Amino acid sequence: MPSLLATVLKRLGWASVVLAGLSILIFSLVRIMPGDPARLALGPTAPEEVVERYRERMHYNEPLPVQYYFWLRQVLHGDFGMSTVTKRGVSQDLAEFMPATLELVIWAGIPPLFFALLLGVLGAMYKNRWPDYVIRFSSYIIIATPTFVWAVLFLLIFGYWLPVLPSIGGRLSMGLAVPTVTGLMVLDALIAGQPAAAWDAFAHLLLPSLALSLGHTMQEARLTRSYMLENAGKDYITMVTSQGVPRDVVNRKFLLRPSIIPTVSIMGLDIAAIFGNAFLVETIFNWPGMSRYAMNAILGKDINAVCGVVMVLGVIFIMTNLLVDVIVMILDPRMRQSRSK
């Protein structure tokens, strides 16, 4: 365990360096994009005098490093500045929109956890038989289809042709309200003792989360299948099988555990990818989350908002991968040993 703690601390140290680099990169990229941020913030018709006053107030006339200094000084005080799109503090925006995206990503992360492993194991167990063929064929189609296409298809199927799920967007139907506790609507509704609202929130989540998770689920299923098959041919499996250990025990205890380690590692990366794909899915479903907020910020060249979102995503990405590494180290003793050396 001490080796685990040391690894975590070391990784956190590196994380701060990565975040510093990320902040410089994103700040520079956003700033050099074409378009005058002051003009975009105040609108094309704002008098030039007012726009110039705004430029000065926001330090847009200063050299890039000076602008970065002012921005960083604010951020270190926990203030990401004002959003020029929503006209509110970016921190306030993130606090409001982050839970919606988080809830979406959590629900999008559940199917891969269960179905990727289930389908992967099924594919391996029925190798080159019809269940395997069905899983493989469908996975090719699902992985090759972009997430936003699934989003549009689901909206058409379950919103337009079979109007059974919400198409209106948002997190709750009109007239329903849930007191905010965690910001996760389904959970908050359950805490408030409103099962109907929880069900409604879940109905709103179903299509966007499914659209987000489909591709990842099938990708991870294929990965699990491959590692299952690879490990199945190894000597130690032959040995335990020859010793008369029942087949299901071999599969569960000796084959599945080492086979899911690479899948778990990939899941960490996939969480970040889900945040990325959420940009389009949130727009299509009018989901009031951070990704849609970021999309509007990018189009409006809202420097503070874009930097704020990227920094938060950077932290999430780093923390998720750290968590995944810890899980992998717990699952695989060899990893613990190699890290401690």
Place this chain on the structure above:
Amino acid sequence: MKKFLAALLICFVSFVASSYAAHAAPAGESFFRVTQAIMPKWDPAVGSDYASGAVLINLYDSLVFPTPDGRVKPWVAESWTISQDGLKWDFKIRKDIVFHSGNKLTAHDVAYSMNRLLGIGEGFAFLFYAYIDSAEALDDYTVRLNCKTPYGPLLNSLVRFYIVDSKLLKGKYAEGDYGDNGDYGKAYLLEHDAGSGPYAVSSVSTNSSVEGSIFRGYWAGFEAKAPEKFIFYSSNEAVRVKTMMSRQELEAADHYQTTENIQSMLDSDPTLKLAHNYTGGGVNLWINNQKAPVDDPKVREALGYLIDYATICSKILPDSVQKKSIIPSNSLGYKALFNFSLDLEKARKAIAESKYADSIAKTPIELVWNSESADREKVALMIQALASQIGLKISIVELPWSTIVANSAKVDTSPMTTIVSVTPVTSDSGSQFVSQLRSKETGTWENMNWVNDPALDVLIDKALATVDIDKRAAVYGEIQEYAAKRFTFVPITESPERLVYQSSYVELAPKIPLQGFSFYLRDIKVFPERRKK
């Protein structure tokens, strides 16, 4: 495994059944729900885009109100007088108006609203910033606007000046950039309104929607069947809009929907109909008058003959009409002076008479279109194809709107030609001449023409200083003639707002031909009892 799958299927079916019940449209409720391209801003000193304009007219009152014929009528102001020198405008205010807060609307609120607008400088401030020095309340019901210079179009511009509740706002100041005025109540107005208009904000979902309900104490009253509640959604993704319209979760779709999506909605549901509002919006070919070879009026004239107006008006931008002046036909002093038609011979002749006759075939003319408006590409491709028939090279460039706006700042970076859509915010032509032609205002997306003609500036300034409306209209005519002779730019179409709406239970017939007024809720009728779904 089979049992598990069966259980899963049963769960899904019951979920679907219960969801269907839960999401059926609320019966009997008088809603008007519509999509917009962006989130509106209903602080009158901040919002000025289409979505904001549509919300502002419902939440606030203005001194004067636009009429269908492009003029104005008394509204909050019962009457007004103008000083001899045209610098002082005194307005008598109605005494029976109350804000949503219950506070009485007085001249002090009007003066405060104008000073606040000028102090913040955003929103529709651009209509007043250069002309109005300050506002003062002479007594509780008389307000004076002090002008820096005589300003003829002031009355028409005042339809975009919205009066806020000063007592309420002053109590809501937070820390901000405006000295003693803190943030001028900007933060408060992100979640509330401070108006006296026919509707009041009831709830806001930041970046997603704004909801409001009818203000029963509205001084001008309501006709029967005006909607009780409204929702403006800030996202207009095509598939979602089509889906929501089919489920009667929207009463109308925004006018930014593509021609294809509008047709698809109309084809799929016969109860959906199309309403039109000719707000003067239209498509123009902006031309950088300072860049060779389009600095030659003959080349600019040739471009006017290389556009197939009939096809654009019937196929690409349906229901449009050819625009025949630099201002729309509903503007004060309009004169139809551009009589272009597709005519390759006239185009060839104009090129032959230009100073670039020998060299122009070697120099491609840059034609920029906004990548966020797919229809513009079709227009660009059409011009390119027709130009090639007379040996003229057109180089099409697709640019995002933010880049077009950025490039318009300087004459060197402004493209040779750009297809741009403009909708005037007032019906007086003065503000259009200023924003599109006057030298002082060059360097914006609206004024990429870089005409830089002192004689034209003199004419525009003369018109602005003419308070008498008929005399001003005559000068507007002179400006149009002057610009038309020089082909400062090529007007292409006047296109209406095309709005798909639920004709089975909604009456949507826009009366005021001004941007945003298609959604003036007092003019809309909703019959929830007729809603079937």
